[in-house]
Amino acid sequence: QVQLVESGGGLVQPGGSLRLSCAASRSVFSISTMGWYRQAPGKQREVVAVITSGGTTDYADSVKGRFTISRDGAKNTVYLQMNSLKPEDTAVYYCNAVPTGLIPWGQGTQVTVSS
Numbered sequence: 001q002v003q004l005v006e007s008g009g010g011l012v013q014p015g016g017s018l019r020l021s022c023a024a025s026r027s028v029f030s031i032s033t034m035g036w037y038r039q040a041p042g043k044q045r046e047v048v049a050v051i052t053s054g055g056t057t058d059y060a061d062s063v064k065g066r067f068t069i070s071r072d073g074a075k076n077t078v079y080l081q082m083n084s085l086k087p088e089d090t091a092v093y094y095c096n097a098v099p100t101g102l103i104p105w106g107q108g109t110q111v112t113v114s115s
Helices: none
Strands: 004-007 010-012 018-024 034-039 046-051 057-059 067-072 077-082 091-097 109-113
Touching: 004 091, 018 034, 018 091, 018 109, 034 067, 034 077, 046 067, 046 077, 057 067, 077 091
Parallel strands: 010 109
Antiparallel strands: 004 018, 018 077, 034 046, 034 091, 046 057, 067 077, 091 109
């Protein structure tokens, strides 16, 4: 069974940057559309960025122009570069396939944007 491990979160000031990584235990990215999701306290999990097997990307309006999703097939890793972070970006970030249900959720990585 594929396992996903997210990392790279932390505490950052507004306007700062973080780069999240999602490593898979085996290759899934060549056949799957992958996405980064986030869940803030008291809110439902939402998708913020997706990347297809062909490299096409799409973003939620709330992060467009600030976040960039990318992937490295050789490393079985998906990245999320987050710039110009805002307090409302505070959440636990997860990666998974799109649609979900194909791969178990990882533990996520906490991103906190605060001064």
